[in-house]
Amino acid sequence: MLKQLFFLTGFFFLSLTLKAQFPDSWTDGKYYAVNGAKLYAVTVGKGEPMIIIPGGPGGAHPGYRAYMDSLTVGNNIQLIYLDAFGRGKSDTAKDVKDYTIERDIEDIEGLRKAMGLGKITLYGHSYGSVVAQGYAIRYPQNTSRLIIANGFHSYLAWQANDDNSNHEIKTNYPxxxxxLMKVREQGAISSDDIQTLSKCFQLKTVLPDGWKRWRLYCG
Structure with missing residues (x-):
């Protein structure tokens, strides 16, 4: 199982471009009352519980199932795919200020209690790695294992990654x-004009020899 987990950790840097979905993921889950909200989670397999915390920070759970459900075959593990507060089928906030890392951390603990779980393994992808690390620091007594995929540990690391991505685009895809800069000058921002900005990232450039051609998208 550990070999499979390490493979997934290396593989998930491509997850934002992969759109695999499980249609039944939107119907075969269950709602849990956590911190005054209803959080949606899907469980697969039986055994030691592992909560999957998506990236984003707006990511939901379905895209992960294509790559992780197989971990339950022949292994003593229960995967818990979570739609965090404001994501997927879970309740949304009335005020955007209610979306915080602190809230996400406490919701993990609330979900653990609501499901009647003991120690849990946390799998945090990208932004989810921040939540996973925060939980493990705050609740070490309830943490069995911590798995970080394509993660970082601070807003400085996030900014460094953004800066690197900007340099990559500016250098290789002028x-x-x-x-993108022309659209930005017109006042478009990703939060209110995602479709326009996404079109900017549909590449026409011939990539250097040896590179695979990937279509990039905002978000």
Whole structure:
């Protein structure tokens, strides 16, 4: 199982471009009352519980199932796919200020209690790694294992990653960068015009030899 987990950790840097979905994921889950909200979670398998914390920070659970459900075959493990507060089928906030890392951390503990679980393993992907680390620091007595996939530990690391991505686009895909800057100058931002900005990232550039061609998207 550990070999499979390490493989997934290396593989998930591509997860934002992969759209695999399990249609029944939106119907075969259950709601749990946590910190005054209803959180949606899907469980697969039986055994030691592992909570999957998606990245984003707006990511929901379905895209993970194509790559992780198989971990339950022949292993003593129960995967718990969580839609955190404001994501997927879980309740949304009335005020955006209610979306905080602190809330996400406490919701993990609330879910653990609501499900009647003992110690848990946490799998945090990208932004989810921050929540997973925060939980493990605050609740070490309830943490069995901590698995970090494509993670970071602070807002400085997040910014460094963004800066690196900007440099990569500006250097290797100049027409994408120029188009993006023109759209930005018109006042478009990703939060209110995601469709326009996404079109900027549909590449026409011929990539260098040896590179695989991937279509990039905002978000």
């Amino acid at each position: 027409e994408v960068w120029d188009t």
